[in-house]
Amino acid sequence: MAERMIQRTSVGQRLIHWIHGISFVILGLTGLALFHKSLFGLTAIFGGVDSARYLHRVFAWIFTFNMPLFIAVWFKDCGIIDALDRKWIACGMGGYLPIKSLYAGCPPAGKFNAGQKMFYWTAVLGGILFVVSGFIIMNPLGLAKQTVRAAYILHDLATICTVTFFFAHLYLGTLGAPGSLRAIFQGNVNEEWAKHHHGRWQIG
Amino acid sequence: MAGLGPSFGRGAMTNHWIDYRNADVILVLGSNTCENHPVSTTWIDEAMEKGGKLIVVDPRFTRTASKANIYAPLRPGTDIAFLGGLINYVLQNKLYHEEYLMNYSNVSFLVKPEYSFKDGIFSGYDKEKRKYDMATWGYQMSPPGPDGKTTPLQDKTLKDPNCVYQILKKHYARYTPDMVSKVCGMPKESFLEIAKVYATTGKPGKAGTVLYAMGITQHSNGSQNVRAISELQILLGNMGIAGGGVNAQRGEANVQGSTDYALLFHLVPGYMASPDKVLHPILSDYLTKETPKSGYWVNKPKFFVSLLKAWWGENATKENNFCYDYLPKKSANYSWIALFEAMYAGKIKGLSCWGENPAVSGPNSNLEVKALGNLDWLVVSDLFETETASFWKRPGVNPAEIKTEVFLLPACGSYEKEGSITNSGRWAQWRWKACPAVGESKSDLEMMNELFEEIRALYKKDAKAVFPEPIVKLNWDYGKGEPNQDKIVKEINGYTIADGKPVANFTKLADDGSTMCGNWIYSGIYPEDGKNLLKRRIREKEGIGLNSEWAFAWPVNRRIIYNRCSANPAGQPYNKDKWLVRWNDTEKKWETRDVPDFGWKDAKTGEMIPPEKSAANPYIMQPEGKARLFTPVGMADGPMAEHYEPYESPVKNLLSGTQNDPAVKIWAADLDKLAPVASPEYPIIATTYRVVEHYQTGTLTRNLPWLAELMPNLFVEMSVELAQAKGIKNGDKVKVVSIRGEVEAIACVTPRLKAYQLNGKTVEVVGLPWHWGWATAAPGDVTNKITPHIGDANTMIPEYKAFLVDIKKEVA
């Protein structure tokens, strides 16, 4: 019998995810080029530091306007962390931290497991932090020095948190869990995958 | 420089800039030297590094004052009260340089008993004519000797009441420290501190120098201010020595040259009087009346005849008195203020301004700018469009009503042409052409050459021309367009006509028409064909800064004039390491660092003249060969400096019953108003000055963006108290009002200016720079609309530095 496919993400969610994702990657690359001199080579991708910064400013606007949509459209699925999610975390991140003693009695993950919800909140809070501190950094001249210097630190903090977590998201969305990628491309997954990864997900 | 000539024989800065470093004490009076002659800072700094002291006396705490060891405020217009106080202090405490005084000054000369001084008036005063008859100021002369010559009588014991010493002492006895404090509004302790420190330069071997500028000369008794300085410097033996002197710091790059070349109504080139209708109807009258019996001026006929030969060449012959009659003869005072009064009265039809901007620089500008409207034609040569050139479209006038034709000729800048200028230290230096003239501008030299050729052509063509001879026969052959520089320099230097060979210096000039010389004091700049000493650029390796092989200092490249006085009568220098001339007794010869300003070598035999002879005659230009503490002739308003109040003053004169200088000409056109003494309407003293960022009328600085950025607008400095009283905040727009006009400026409220306590009366002082006008990229109001049309008795230099105003807050 052909596998049954289950709808996991809406067109809107996917579109907004990718706008956010692509701009995040470009912003990440162009931003990291200035993060540290050792990474300055990244500007070569964009044809020099000036065009890298220009791109950063362009995608900053895209990222900023897309932010509220991103928050709204993913909130229902990933925004609410309930007791079972917390239990899930407690037993070694639902087994991702494979310690038998912890994992015992671990409730299955919901439509989106607690890890993904944490990533949602990291992306959201990080994103807001990026936008606020970013615009300060872009137009610092009239502002108080302390404010701007704080913005530099916050922007980097947001970078470190989101970029580090992003590698997890990248891995777990691809190599870590085969069959996941479809969820964000075609929007559906096979039933088997759903049961295995998201036992608690009331499908349909 | 009418105070220096009568005192020492020459009217120029006696030392030079680099020499300041040789001073032990530097007194800056009536000059903001670090701002208006900034190069002096370099040498003042070197003097201070060697322990020298800088004293600054100025109504305002200026940027120069910020460097001073001692600063004291001085009410504008009371320099003589202060200097008289110093003279009195030196005399009372016998701090003068005894040997210098006895040998090199007229301290022991006896003055005629008829001389007197009562309540501010010297003997010989004619009240109606406001002039002095100087007969009673003369020396008592000995009966004629075997050679028919008479010499002034002296009392070496200095006891005779008629001797200059006693007259001086009596005259300045009134100038006590208390009086100085009351008149000048200077704290007594400051005065005494300054007197003590400056008087130390009276000791042999010590050097004190006085730096002054327009702060001294722009008063109704400006020349006497200079005289007071000269008297002080003679008493302290500071004349003719390195690090000493009376240093008149000239304001413009070549005002020294333009004065030397006599662009003044009362002179012809070389400081010789221009012919006068009454005194010199014919040449022999001129030569006899203008040539003294002794002193180097006995050679004047050689210089004057050589000048006439330079101007009219072979046309000037013995028979026609060397074309003496071609020179116009004056029969009135044609000075600046007189000129504009005549123009205002419609007597002057045409005016040419060669790099001059009277609409901003002239006093009582409302009158002077209105006078320009009476002209038929006006020619202005300048680098930028000046206020004078565009007076017909100044704010508040309708151009249609002004009928004057104006020719504005574009002049090229200083390094777009070639030529020489003379700096304040009498150094005539060459300037090379660095780049082509901007646009179609031309050098003034080329303009004058082509203009004169045009004029001469008209006169040659017109049979009915009036008295064309002086023009047609003028020795003017400088080629087409840009004249040949060398030819002019050679003409100035002078040459023997027969062989056209340049003379080595003015000692070679003759009065028989065999030599010609455009300006005798510059003779020596072109000693051989092709050898232009103005172009010399050899810097001295060691020494005390004379740089005798750098360019040429008139006269005869002497760097410090009256330098015989740097050594005692026996020829031994008062200061071992700063010596200028030295008599080597063993080898019986003079050793010299500077060109001696005395007979040191017999011209014919080359024999060295022993020191005793020149010790008797150290001031070679003076008939009596001595520095004059007391001037029998030469000063229109008195043989000694006496304090008088400025013509607009808030207080009565405490030193005598004569309120103002009695010999000053008072003008009476409708706009020549003067505020009464202690005028209630105008209770505040105002003074005008310059700032380092701008130059004169601002034409050459307000058009330069980098300078306009530093000092963009006209401002008026006032004390914090005055501002509070008037409700004015720093930066407010205010109006400064005098009886003659009003000026709009921005308030600069500062503690650097304080009210003056004058014998119990508190008087505020405000100050304004005067660089602004309606033209250029950084315009502003014309400060000189409020300055008075009253001048000094000798020079007629206007009293810009002290007049009365009121301040009003701009309501709009």
Add this chain to the structure above:
Amino acid sequence: MAEKACLVDVTKCIACRGCQIACKSWNQLPAEKTTFDGTYENPPDLSASTVTKIKFREVAEGGKVKWLFRKVQCFHCTDAGCVKACPVPGALTKLEDGTVYLDQNKCTGCKYCIMNCPFEIPRWDATKGKAFKCNFCYDRTSNGLPPACQKICVGGAIQYGDRDTLIAYAKTRPGFLYGEKELGGLHWMYLLPVDDPELYFLPKEPKLPKSLIVWKDILKPIGLILGGGSILAWLGYHFLLMPQKEKLTKEAEKHS
């Protein structure tokens, strides 16, 4: 090579501001539109076209007046905040002779240096979209010529030479030397007549902003470690821990 420096004896400065013009003349910097608002000091502040200027202060105390002047320009610090803040390699560099050189060709206009200089020296050049500051007339000094502002100083207030020689000279002079130790040693030092730098608009103990040190010396290295580390971590996870995770979760599913 020996470090060069300038020593300013503020007592010799007459605030003629020849230095401000010499700087603009040599570096071909445009004039600014200014107005006189009650003080001789103009322009009121540094800018990308005014990279040196004189600050004025009038002090009236006890009947005496003092007029103090102090030249401000880049101090060319040894521990330069701008060099540390600048993200672009080669844009702001510390040269061996002590100069802190801002290369406008490389500067990308991020303004980090403007925000992190303890003396607030680098300024924004809106026309070029880059920062600018005094570069110690590097084109002159690298050819053995003194900086334009030093050469022109008519009061002899500025000396240029080997830093050590100038420090030794300063110690022989009356007054207090500012700049020997500050920020690892400044290459524009000041001889002040009184030990009160603030009187001359100089911060008493200038320090780099704490945020700059945290940002550049702590946060960024940590960031790199975390960033680089997390890539390796997940690669390691994939081979080492993912199989166990699968085993653990698969077993649990069979039981339920």
Add this chain to the structure above:
Amino acid sequence: MEFTRREFLKVSGATGLGIAFGRFLSPVKVYAQELRIKGAKETPTICPYCGGGCGILVHTVGDKIVYTEGDSNHPINVGRLCTKGACVYQIVDNDKRLTKVLYRAPGSTEWAEKDWNWALKEIAKRIKSTRDANFKATEDGVTVNRTEAIASLGGAALDNEEDYLLSKMSRALGIVYLEHQARI
């Protein structure tokens, strides 16, 4: 392994030293930059402003002025200059400079551009007519040969040679109203 570890450290940039001292870059070598006045001709001149007589070198490339600076060889200012002296470059490089002869007709509100030849001829005519119409040969029986209808002002800014010619020309024309800045 060694290589990759250092590579790793380099890539991450978190060298232990870097953290501790925070000074990532060591000072960079000094290279002589090209002087913008390289090869320019230097012409000595004297400052046109106050009476100091300070020496200035004007740097030009061909006919174009590129820079002005104090003349280090000059004994008076030893290479130093003041505010104005530093600015003489902008006297030539200045779009406000007069480049043409300008003439204002009586009552007019504007300048008109003229050529030199016309201007000098017209001025000469006016000088002659004003002089001849107001010439006084004698006064009280004494030869005076003067005109009080023409005045000449200036010029402390002119060269000596110019002052000399102006003095000579003015006196030849019989001008007595001859004054300039020394008088004010």
